[in-house]
Amino acid sequence: DVTYGWWVGNSVVTNKSSRFIGSHVAHTGLIAFTAGANTLWELARFNPDIPMGHQGMVSIPHLASIGIGFDPTGTVFDGTSIAFIGVFHLICSMVYAGAGLLHSLLFSEDTQNSSGLWADDRPEHRQASRYKLEWDNPDNQTFILGHHLIFFGVACIWFVEWARIHGIYDPAMGAVRQVEYNLNLTNIWNHQFDFLSIDSLEDVMGGHAFLAFVEITGGAFHIATKQIGTYTKFKGAGLLSAEAVLSWSLAGIG
Numbered sequence: 181d182v183t184y185g186w187w188v189g190n191s192v193v194t195n196k197s198s199r200f201i202g203s204h205v206a207h208t209g210l211i212a213f214t215a216g217a218n219t220l221w222e223l224a225r226f227n228p229d230i231p232m233g234h235q236g237m238v239s240i241p242h243l244a245s246i247g248i249g250f251d252p253t254g255t256v257f258d259g260t261s262i263a264f265i266g267v268f269h270l271i272c273s274m275v276y277a278g279a280g281l282l283h284s285l286l287f288s289e290d291t292q293n294s295s296g297l298w299a300d301d302r303p304e305h306r307q308a309s310r311y312k313l314e315w316d317n318p319d320n321q322t323f324i325l326g327h328h329l330i331f332f333g334v335a336c337i338w339f340v341e342w343a344r345i346h347g348i349y350d351p352a353m354g355a356v357r358q359v360e361y362n363l364n365l366t367n368i369w370n371h372q373f374d375f376l377s378i379d380s381l382e383d384v385m386g387g388h389a390f391l392a393f394v395e396i397t398g399g400a401f402h403i404a405t406k407q408i409g410t411y412t413k414f415k416g417a418g419l420l421s422a423e424a425v426l427s428w429s430l431a432g433i434g
Contacts (some may be wrong), residue, residue, distance in 0.1 A: 209277045219269065368390050
C-alpha cells in the first residue's frame with residue numbers, strides 16, 4: 181500500500197528492498213568514483229612548490245591531514261601513496277557499480293521472499309529479509325538501527341587507532357604526530373556543550389574512543405532487544421535518519 185507521492189525519492193522502491201539496496205549502492209559507487217577521480221586529477225596538477233591552499237585542492241589536503249602523501253613535517257611529497265588511494269577508490273566504485281546493477285537488473289525486487297538471480301525459482305532468504313525496511317515494524321527498526329550504530333562505532337575505533345599508530349596532522353605543531361587518546365570522562369562530559377573550544381587532539385581522540393564504546397554498546401542493545409516503550413512515528417520513520425544525523429554530526433565534530 182504505497183502512501184508516498186511520486187515526488188518522494190524512495191517512493192519507486194516501496195516494497196522493493198533489493199532495488200532500494202541497488203540505488204544506495206549505486207550512490208556509494210558514484211561517491212567513490214568522484215573521490216578517486218578527483219584525487220588523481222589533483223595529483224596530476226599538484227605543484228609541491230605552491231601551498232595547497234593556493235591550488236584549490238580538496239582531496240590531497242584531507243589525505244595530508246591524516247599523514248598520507250607527505251612526511252611528518254609536510255615537506256617531502258610522496259605521490260605513490262596518494263595515487264594508490266585514488267586508484268583504490270576507482271576500483272571500489274566499479275565493485276559498487278556491479279553490485280548496484282545486480283540488485284537493479286538480476287536479483288529479485290524484494291529480499292523478503294527470495295535471494296536467487298531469476299524470478300521463477302528462488303528460496304526464501306530469511307537472513308536478508310531481516311534487513312528489509314518496515315516502517316510499521318518497531319522490532320525491524322531497532323534491529324537495523326543496532327547494526328548502523330555498530331558500524332559507526334567501528335569507524336570511530338579505526339580513526340582513534342589510526343591516530344595512535346600512524347598519526348594525524350597537528351596544526352599547533354605544523355606536523356603529523358602520533359596521538360594517544362585521553363579517555364577522561366570528566367573532560368568529555370564538560371566539553372559536550374563547548375566542543376568548539378577543544379584545543380587538544382588527545383581530548384578529541386578520547387571523545388571518539390568514548391563515542392565508539394557508546395555506539396557499539398547501544399548497537400548491541402538494539403540488536404539483542406526488541407522495541408521498548410510505546411512505538412511512535414519518531415521511533416519509526418524518523419528513527420534511522422535521526423540516528424544517522426546525530427552519529428555523523430558527532431563524528432564530524434571530531
